[in-house]
Amino acid sequence: MITIYDIAKITGFSPTTVSKVFNDYADVSPKTRRKIMETAEQMGYLPNAHARSLTTKRSWTIGVLFNEPSGAGILHPYFAGVIEGFKKVSTSRGYDLMFISKDIGGKKSSYLEHCKIRGVDGVVVILPDFTDPYFLELLESSIPCVLLDQESDTKSTVYSDNMAGSIRAVEYLYELGHRQIAHIGGGNTFAGEKRLEGYLHAMKGLGLPVNPEHVIQGSYDYTVDSGRVAMEELLQASVLPSAVFASGDNLAVGAMMAIRSRGLKVPGDISVIGFDDIEMVKFLTPALTTIRQDTYALGNKAADMLIYTIEGGEEVQSAMLPVELVIRESCRSIE
Amino acid sequence: MITIYDIAKITGFSPTTVSKVFNDYADVSPKTRRKIMETAEQMGYLPNAHARSLTTKRSWTIGVLFNEPSGAGILHPYFAGVIEGFKKVSTSRGYDLMFISKDIGGKKSSYLEHCKIRGVDGVVVILPDFTDPYFLELLESSIPCVLLDQESDTKSTVYSDNMAGSIRAVEYLYELGHRQIAHIGGGNTFAGEKRLEGYLHAMKGLGLPVNPEHVIQGSYDYTVDSGRVAMEELLQASVLPSAVFASGDNLAVGAMMAIRSRGLKVPGDISVIGFDDIEMVKFLTPALTTIRQDTYALGNKAADMLIYTIEGGEEVQSAMLPVELVIRESCRSIE
DNA sequence: AAACATTTCGAAACCGGTTTCGATTTGACT
DNA sequence: AGTCAAATCGAAACCGGTTTCGAAATGTTT
Numbered sequence: 001m002i003t004i005y006d007i008a009k010i011t012g013f014s015p016t017t018v019s020k021v022f023n024d025y026a027d028v029s030p031k032t033r034r035k036i037m038e039t040a041e042q043m044g045y046l047p048n049a050h051a052r053s054l055t056t057k058r059s060w061t062i063g064v065l066f067n068e069p070s071g072a073g074i075l076h077p078y079f080a081g082v083i084e085g086f087k088k089v090s091t092s093r094g095y096d097l098m099f100i101s102k103d104i105g106g107k108k109s110s111y112l113e114h115c116k117i118r119g120v121d122g123v124v125v126i127l128p129d130f131t132d133p134y135f136l137e138l139l140e141s142s143i144p145c146v147l148l149d150q151e152s153d154t155k156s157t158v159y160s161d162n163m164a165g166s167i168r169a170v171e172y173l174y175e176l177g178h179r180q181i182a183h184i185g186g187g188n189t190f191a192g193e194k195r196l197e198g199y200l201h202a203m204k205g206l207g208l209p210v211n212p213e214h215v216i217q218g219s220y221d222y223t224v225d226s227g228r229v230a231m232e233e234l235l236q237a238s239v240l241p242s243a244v245f246a247s248g249d250n251l252a253v254g255a256m257m258a259i260r261s262r263g264l265k266v267p268g269d270i271s272v273i274g275f276d277d278i279e280m281v282k283f284l285t286p287a288l289t290t291i292r293q294d295t296y297a298l299g300n301k302a303a304d305m306l307i308y309t310i311e312g313g314e315e316v317q318s319a320m321l322p323v324e325l326v327i328r329e330s331c332r333s334i335e
Numbered sequence: 336m337i338t339i340y341d342i343a344k345i346t347g348f349s350p351t352t353v354s355k356v357f358n359d360y361a362d363v364s365p366k367t368r369r370k371i372m373e374t375a376e377q378m379g380y381l382p383n384a385h386a387r388s389l390t391t392k393r394s395w396t397i398g399v400l401f402n403e404p405s406g407a408g409i410l411h412p413y414f415a416g417v418i419e420g421f422k423k424v425s426t427s428r429g430y431d432l433m434f435i436s437k438d439i440g441g442k443k444s445s446y447l448e449h450c451k452i453r454g455v456d457g458v459v460v461i462l463p464d465f466t467d468p469y470f471l472e473l474l475e476s477s478i479p480c481v482l483l484d485q486e487s488d489t490k491s492t493v494y495s496d497n498m499a500g501s502i503r504a505v506e507y508l509y510e511l512g513h514r515q516i517a518h519i520g521g522g523n524t525f526a527g528e529k530r531l532e533g534y535l536h537a538m539k540g541l542g543l544p545v546n547p548e549h550v551i552q553g554s555y556d557y558t559v560d561s562g563r564v565a566m567e568e569l570l571q572a573s574v575l576p577s578a579v580f581a582s583g584d585n586l587a588v589g590a591m592m593a594i595r596s597r598g599l600k601v602p603g604d605i606s607v608i609g610f611d612d613i614e615m616v617k618f619l620t621p622a623l624t625t626i627r628q629d630t631y632a633l634g635n636k637a638a639d640m641l642i643y644t645i646e647g648g649e650e651v652q653s654a655m656l657p658v659e660l661v662i663r664e665s666c667r668s669i670e
Numbered sequence: 671a672a673a674c675a676t677t678t679c680g681a682a683a684c685c686g687g688t689t690t691c692g693a694t695t696t697g698a699c700t
Numbered sequence: 701a702g703t704c705a706a707a708t709c710g711a712a713a714c715c716g717g718t719t720t721c722g723a724a725a726t727g728t729t730t
């Protein structure tokens with residue numbers, strides 16, 4: 001491995017001067033700068049990130065913290081979309097991404113410890129379960145963080161406009177003539193709560209009574225199976241809903257399966273609307289009508305905010321991104 | 336930040352001894368070991384990974400190199416599945432994962448340079464385009480690598496049994512009575528070529544002539560759209576196939592869309608079988624019959640092999656994992 | 671030519687660890 | 701008490717950079 005000392009020896013300058021060249025110090029004459037650059041080039045010099053981080057206390061690394069109960073991990077389109085968007089802007093700004101898990105080197109340790117050991121400059125947190133004590137520990141630390149789909153006074157946050165999206169969904173069903181509108185919730189996650197709130201708010205605004213039998217809490221893992229189970233319960237209601245607004249697309253897919261295996265049709269008998277617009281739903285039959293949240297943009301925004309904090313920006317920010325109704329085939333209008 | 340020097344000062348021992356405690360050296364008495372451990376614990380000591388890496392030349396970091404033409408990135412179920420499986424075993428062995436891109440710190444640089452700068456211990460490569468010069472440069476380096484869906488003499492590789500899977504697919508269609516079996520290929524990727532080879536081999540083995548009009552190369556990006564385009568071309572053939580074997584599930588989904596928009600039915604008019612078994616296809620109507628490859632297991636295996644190499648194992652290994660026919664609804668038996 | 675300002679450079683300390691090898695202490699055995 | 705082996709510890713060099721601050725060289729002004 002070529003070091004600045006090798007370059008110093010060859011060029012006759014000191015390691016100090018060599019270092020200065022790579023760090024754009026002003027007190028290096030153009031001539032020596034050129035000479036050092038050239039020999040560095042031809043010797044194939046590459047800086048050692050560890051050595052640099054050791055002195056500067058900057059690793060140019062961002063920790064990615066995600067963990068979700070369904071076990072799908074990175075396979076989940078929401079996570080994957082956000083991370084992809086996050087990666088785009090963070091790498092363009094010179095940061096690399098590193099996964100942070102709860103244990104390191106075989107030994108158990110907390111997220112916070114892992115972050116400190118690795119010396120990450122910041123962390124992006126995508127973690128539905130906001131009761132995790134290790135997560136809370138991280139929140140109280142001084143490490144720059146950005147949280148997705150969370151609320152916080154101490155860290156920056158970014159999320160979709162879940163309220164508005166839910167209201168739009170319900171209103172859309174209302175416009176189609178539906179009055180018996182059920183809701184499959186997403187458990188006690190931030191997004192799930194906001195969407196439930198939006199649902200209730202919209203129902204109230206439209207003067208529609210909320211039938212308690214018509215709001216079911218799916219489990220917080222947002223899986224297809226959890227949607228199926230919730231829908232089966234919904235199908236036991238004394239009066240069947242004509243439409244159901246599911247808190248996530250997976251839940252909606254599960255609901256459609258349950259409806260169908262009951263011998264009913266979507267949207268013939270029951271209309272279904274989801275939330276997310278994950279890629280697969282446009283290929284379903286019927287293609288799912290849903291509220292699209294732009295996970296890629298969420299990731300972009302999160303990276304912008306985190307890097308802002310890392311690079312000295314003080315205030316904690318929060319951003320809410322708009323969502324959009326995507327009309328496809330799973331909701332029908334009734335007389 | 337607490338360092339071993341702090342601990343040394345408090346306990347009265349030298350930094351050397353403190354370091355030895357954490358590295359399980361034998362020449363430390365149980366008494367001092369205990370004392371050092373305790374004060375380290377209560378002072379909240381955490382090791383500095385950068386400092387450690389600087390001396391030991393081991394970063395306990397594995398680079399993840401992936402890049403795929405469709406731009407879906409980590410969203411693609413194949414990548415996500417492999418990475419998830421890879422992450423599981425590598426973190427359990429003490430390694431963290433870091434994404435490696437072509438540029439770092441705003442400046443363009445090759446994969447290899449990026450790896451060297453970051454000092455990763457090894458790299459897992461998931462890269463369909465094996466002509467990328469930067470990829471080739473990495474192949475020629477001495478950095479431990481494991482390649483997915485590639486062939487190589489110099490690096491370890493792991494892949495599914497694409498040949499056997501394709502043969503199984505064709506034979507299955509044959510058993511259902513199909514004789515006009517078309518193929519939508521996956522371009523000039525390793526997997527695509529093997530699957531085409533399997534298709535041709537099976538057709539020959541079954542005594543079926545291969546109609547040149549019936550084998551179309553989809554583009555190498557394995558997208559739904561590319562499958563749709565390929566199928567549209569297939570539908571121009573002078574004699575329509577009764578079944579089509581697509582080299583990937585996305586291609587199969589696209590094919591189904593094309594067939595349907597032509598007014599034909601799947602599997603009524605044309606049967607479709609895919610390859611991959613990505614999660615969504617079981618929710619389609621009809622649910623897609625396909626060859627399942629176990630991406631999670633591929634990731635596990637890849638991690639095992641890479642870590643073996645990193646930790647001193649010499650030989651380059653290669654592993655081929657079995658695939659499995661998953662029968663669902665998209666293929667029908669004819670008379 | 672002297673006085674001063676500006677450039678250009680490098681010595682040295684530091685970041686937080688690891689590892690070699692020799693010194694010292696302790697224990698075992700005559 | 702003397703000898704020898706084993707156990708325990710630490711000084712020092714090193715990993716590859718960054719940064720401060722003073723010195724030397726050069727240029728400018730009078």
